Amino acid sequence: MHRQLPRTTLIELLTAADAQAPAPERHLWLIRLLGWLQQPGPPSAYAPGDLPAPCERLPWPTRRLIHLLNVLDERPEDRQRITTLLRSIFGRLDATxxxxxxxxxxxxxxxxxxxxxxxxxxxxxTPQTQDLGELFHLLFRHPYDFSWLHTLDTATTRRLLQLYAGSVEVTEPPxxxxxxxxxxxxxxxxxxxxxxxxxxxxxxxxxxxxxxxxxxxxxxxxxxxxxxxxxxxxxxxxxxxxxxxxxxxxxxxxxxxxxxxxxxxxxxxxxxxxxxxxxxxxxxxxxxxxxxxxxxxxxxxxxxxxxxxxxxxxxxxxYSLLARKVTERSAETGAHYITRTLDEYRTMLRQAAGGGAIIGLTTLMKFAISALSLSVFWAGFWAGMNYAASFVLVQLLHFTVATKQPAMTAPTLAAKLEGISANDAAVEDFVDEVTHLLRSQIAGIIGNLAMVVPVVLLIQGWSNATVGAPVVGADSAAYVLHTLHLQGPTVLFAAFTGVLLFVSSLVAGWVENWFVFHRLDSAIAWNPRFLHTLGTQRAQYWAQWWRQHISGIAANVSLGLMLGIVPALGTFFGLPLEVRHVTLAAGQLAAALGALGADVLHDPAFWWCVAAIPCIGLLNVGVSFYLAFRVALASRGLRVQDRGRLYTAMRRRWRQRPATFFFPPRT
Incomplete structure (x- = not known):
């Protein structure tokens, strides 16, 4: 709270005041004076009288300053020397x-x-300076300075100015x-x-x-x-x-x-x-x-x-404004992930099912990459490329991956909070958005899992029937049962994967902002070289296409590369990091079932892995949504002061219409 300077006394300060000393020594005297003011406790053993009673409520620096002025009023010679010293200090410094x-x-x-x-x-x-700003930085650099300076009244400030002027009244103008x-x-x-x-x-x-x-x-x-x-x-x-x-x-x-x-x-x-x-x-x-x-x-x-x-x-x-634009651009994308009607809900199921089918193929490709026995980095790199290519394909085919939704939809939900203090209708709108969001998340996960499992099982069965061996062998299947076991670190890795999902949404918003800031869509549409190569119509088409898809491509590529490369980098630094993505985990477990056959259903380890799937999904969705929601709130400068109203409204909706959290209304 106070400066750690050698303790000194007022008598030592008054004795050391020398206007003829070199400039650094004069500046050091002023610094020591401020250090004396900052010392806690009574001002000094030397005092012409007790301070007035109101001063007892003031902080010690203010009380010491008043004591200093009282002492100088009683000692004219010291007062004149201090006045000369202060003029020599401030008169030679650059005030600007x-x-x-x-x-x-x-x-x-x-x-x-x-x-x-x-x-x-x-x-x-250094106090060896001609810049008053540099000296001021040495004098006042602690937050406590603002507190005690705020207690200075006009009378005390007037006495300070009179001390500097060396007269009873300060000249006008100053x-x-x-x-x-x-x-x-x-x-x-x-x-x-x-x-x-x-x-x-x-x-x-x-x-x-x-x-x-x-x-x-x-x-x-x-x-x-x-x-x-x-x-x-x-x-x-x-x-x-x-x-x-x-x-x-x-x-x-x-x-x-x-x-x-x-x-x-x-x-x-x-x-x-x-x-x-x-x-x-x-x-x-x-x-x-x-x-x-x-x-x-x-x-x-x-x-x-x-x-x-x-x-x-x-x-x-x-970074607050940049964060707001990143989250707003994520919110524009996230609005497409929220279903509000029965038709949109069915569309989400179909899109998620398509995404699950592609992730099933991605899962088997991941096992093929692992079978190559590459080095740690290259295995992680090609696994990341596999994920990234699959996620981009899902986007281009207008399918969806459920775990990508929360980080994109959280900013959309945060936007609903801006009006909750105004009226109850805004609170109900927020609760409506929560129900829409939960339904969308559930539909996405159900659609992904409903297709990734049968796709992997069908490919495993087809390979076993035609080649005589499944695509994923028994050794890999046993490794899956060991790594996905709920009693292992699966829960922690699932939460870590949620962080990566959140980071990919930030990357998406940042890349789209960078794309717009540098006007790359305009460059594609009107650059002479592009016009000569593509033609006017195709240049316009590709400019619009990249403007619409740059955010999704950035999110998919960054997420895929992080899922593959971050664990490899963690291994390099001695951190045993792995990813647990709910759709990929379900596909891996289905591959294990196809490799080991029906006998694995009698193995408790298999059912521990089955129990881990909903936990992985919950943490993937929950962690990424929580982080994105907090960033969206911070970027808007919002604090949820009406949490009680929100919780009450959600509990009331749960009691009155619990089905709306899971199924869309028919109208």
């Missing part, structure tokens, strides 16, 4: 480094800001007013440069750029110094800032057309941050007296420094 630059990245890029924050975290700072105006002008120039960058300018609303706000902001800022009416100039600057921020926010409304990137989100956030800094500086300029404007500005600067200290806030803030 604090007012215009502190808390902002030196370059407009996410990765450069990440590297800068790592440098601030890992490398020590000596730092030119630095405030210069910092506002610097910030306005930075806003103009950011707003007129190509990445933002092409994505902002043309209607909001008609009045050229990013050009006018510099012109308006110049009138603060030279204009005859500074108050009117400040009001005009506030209006221009509002227009600039609205134009920057309009980038978010064109994401479906242009896509989004981390750097783009970062630049929008920086425009808002610099606009907020200008407002804070304007408030300090417009304050009735300097003491009233200084404390809010100081708190704003401390808060800006706190926000730039950590890595986690950077990721959570600047």
């Amino acid at each position: 480094g604090l007012l215009a630059d502190y808390g902002f990245p030196p370059r407009q890029g996410f990765l450069s800001e990440l590297a800068e924050r790592l440098r601030l975290m890992c490398l020590p700072g 000596p730092w007013q030119p630095a405030l105006i210069e910092s506002i002008q610097l910030l306005a120039s930075q806003l103009r440069a950011a707003g007129l960058s190509a990445a933002l300018r092409q994505r902002m609303s043309a209607r909001l750029l008609v009045d050229r706000p990013f050009h006018r902001i510099v012109q308006t800022a110049e009138t603060l110094r030279d204009g005859p009416h500074p108050l009117q100039a400040a009001l005009a600057l506030h209006e221009v800032l509002d227009t600039c921020c609205a134009a920057a926010d309009s980038v978010r409304h064109h994401l479906d057309e242009h896509g989004i990137s981390v750097d783009l989100v970062f630049q929008v956030e920086q425009i808002h941050a610099r606009a907020q800094r200008i407002r804070a500086l304007l408030a300090c300029l417009a304050a009735p007296e300097p003491a009233e404007g200084l404390t809010p500005l100081l708190l704003h600067l401390v808060q800006a420094g706190m926000e730039r200290h950590g890595i986690t806030p950077l990721f959570s803030r600047h």
Whole structure:
């Protein structure tokens, strides 16, 4: 909570104050003073009198500051020496480094800001500097600083300013007013440069750029110094800032057309941050007296420094919009996986049955790859290629794999939560969506399992009848009964597979966003080389085809490769990871039954594997849905505050119409 600095006394600080010392030593004295303020306990054994009773409720740094001012009032010589020292410190430092630059990245890029924050975290700072921002970073770098500075009242701040001025009254205007105006002008120039960058300018609303706000902001800022009416100039600057921020926010409304990137989100956030800094500086300029404007500005600067200290806030803030677009693009795909009518439910069963038939062939191909006795990596790679090709084929044939649904449908369900605080109808809509989703999941799993088992058994029986041996032999079948046993690590591997299913949905959303951001559909449709090769009509067709299918292909390819390669990489690092996919597991168990014959039905291990199938399906679906649902909520900035209403509504639906969770209505 407090700085770990050598403890010192007030007498030692007053004695060490030397305005003629080198600049680093003067800055170190100021750092030691802040360290003395941060020390817990009574201010000092030396005190002209007890502090007033109200001070007992203040934090120790504030009480020590009041004690310091009281002591200096009793010791004029020390007061004069401290005043001279403070003037020598702040009079030779560049104030714009604090007012215009502190808390902002030196370059407009996410990765450069990440590297800068790592440098601030890992490398020590030096008091040998001419930049007031760098010295400020050494003085106030703990969250506790904001708490105790917030308790400073106007009277205490006025006494501090009087200490710096060396007089009873602070001059009007204050000596730092030119630095405030210069910092506002610097910030306005930075806003103009950011707003007129190509990445933002092409994505902002043309209607909001008609009045050229990013050009006018510099012109308006110049009138603060030279204009005859500074108050009117400040009001005009506030209006221009509002227009600039609205134009920057309009980038978010064109994401479906242009896509989004981390750097783009970062630049929008920086425009808002610099606009907020200008407002804070304007408030300090417009304050009735300097003491009233200084404390809010100081708190704003401390808060800006706190926000730039950590890595986690950077990721959570600047990835939120990207996460929202990824989940929204997943939600667009997920809406097709939710059945709401009887016809859609039957269609889902047929699509899932087709997917199960293809997965049956995939299962036998996996055994064939294993029989090649490849190295661990190449076995995992070709197994992943087998899965990826099968999943893509399922997509192209308009079939479905049940375990892919939850990660895609969770964002769709999260979108229903946005209105639950408004009325009860929104809650009922959410419960309806839950019932639709559960029915869809059940239909998908039933359709997959209903076809994967007979397809594998038929192929095993055909091979045994024609060749004299099944495709999957007895040794492989015994290995299946050992690995799928419910009493083994099957449950953990099934949950791990759910994580991979969730990650594939993020990859799908990210790839589609990347596709849109770089306008690849337009490139396919209008690139001269493509037009010459494909012709106009076919180029248009393939542009539309890739725009519609890029998300699904990315999800299928990434999921298939992860199912095969991630366990191989885990083996390389000594992690015994395996995947347990419910449809693939059911196909493997059917292959074992076809290899060992009816006698295996008397083996308890077989029935333990049968019992593992619903557990695998539940964990595949549950884990992927939970993770996708949480990310969708976080990306929208939502917290489920009305959980009680949701649970009550779902329990009421279960009591009144339990069949709706399993079967669609006939109308």
